[in-house]
Amino acid sequence: MLRRLVRVLLTIVMVASAAVVGTVATAGTAQADGCYTWNRVLSQGSSGEDVRQLQIRVAGYPGYGAVLAIDGQYGPATAAAVTRFQQAYGLSADGVAGPQTVGKIYDLQDNDCTPIHFTYAEMNRCNSDWSGGAVNAATARSNALQQMWKLEALRHALGDRPLNTSSGFRSYSCNSAVGGAANSNHLYGRGIDLVGSPTFCQIVTQARNHGFNEILGPGYPGHNDHAHLGSMSSRFWSAPSCGI
Incomplete structure (x- = not known):
């Protein structure tokens, strides 16, 4: 609570200072963060690691059926995702990542x-070191982080109702034990299974707006008891009982 209060106060000071000098576009991000700190305002034409880090956080706002590239280049798609993020949280929607x-x-x-409503632990109930999958441990963990930010966007769009994950990253042995597909996205840290409420149909229907191009749910073989979300090279949505 104290950490967030300090952030809020610093943000107010930063915005006020920018207004005094008459330029927000060149103001640095004065506050520090325990995870990652942005030190400049980002807009179309910006590039670099700070853009890539921003893209991870707004990857859940690419628009219906779209997937935002995490490439460190602030192009029109990133600006549009930032605008949707701003709209979702009642901010001034200009597509510029300012204070x-x-x-x-x-x-x-x-x-x-990680986003505040999700953890690495719930994305990996298989083995704590993220090893044994289709990619190295660092890549699997990085993929899971990107998926968590998409889940955060989905959760917010569903009225900030909790989402309950039942499976995330799996090693080959874990995947085999549960009868997972041989090429499952779970092996890459990109697959997520959700149970409980909201309903599976609510989840898979809304997920189409939040960067998931693999969506499986009721009516698809083996998916009547959970909703599956993931990312892959091409779109594959199937939840016939939900009209998808």
């Missing part, structure tokens, strides 16, 4: 860079 936008991101993330 208010990064301040909201700071509010939404913990010191390990």
Whole structure:
């Protein structure tokens, strides 16, 4: 609570200072963050690691059926995702990642860079070191982080109702034990299974707006008892009982 109060106060000071000098576009991000700190305002034409870090946080706002590239290049698609993020949280929607936008991101993330409503632990109930899958442990963990930020966007769009994950990353042995597909996205840290409420149909229907191009749910073989979300090279949505 204290950490967030300090962030809010620093953001207010930063915005006020920018107004005095008459330029927000060149103001640095004065506040520090335990996970990642943005030190400049980002807009179309910007590039670099700070853009890539921003893209991870707004990857859940690409628009219907779209997937935002995490490439460190602030192009029109990133600007549009930032605009949707701003709209979702009642910010001035200009597609520019300035103090208010990064301040909201700071509010939404913990010191390990995960969004506040999801954890690495719940994304990996298989083995704690993220090894044994289709990619190395660092890549699997990085993929899971990107998926968590998409889940945070989905959760917010569903009225900030909790989402309950039942499976995330799996090693080959874990995947085999549960009868997972041989090429499952779970092996890459990109697959997520959800149970409980909201309903599976609510989840898979809304997920189409939040960067998931693999969506499986009721009516698809083996998916009547959970909703599956993931990312892959091409779109595959199937939940016939939900009209998808």
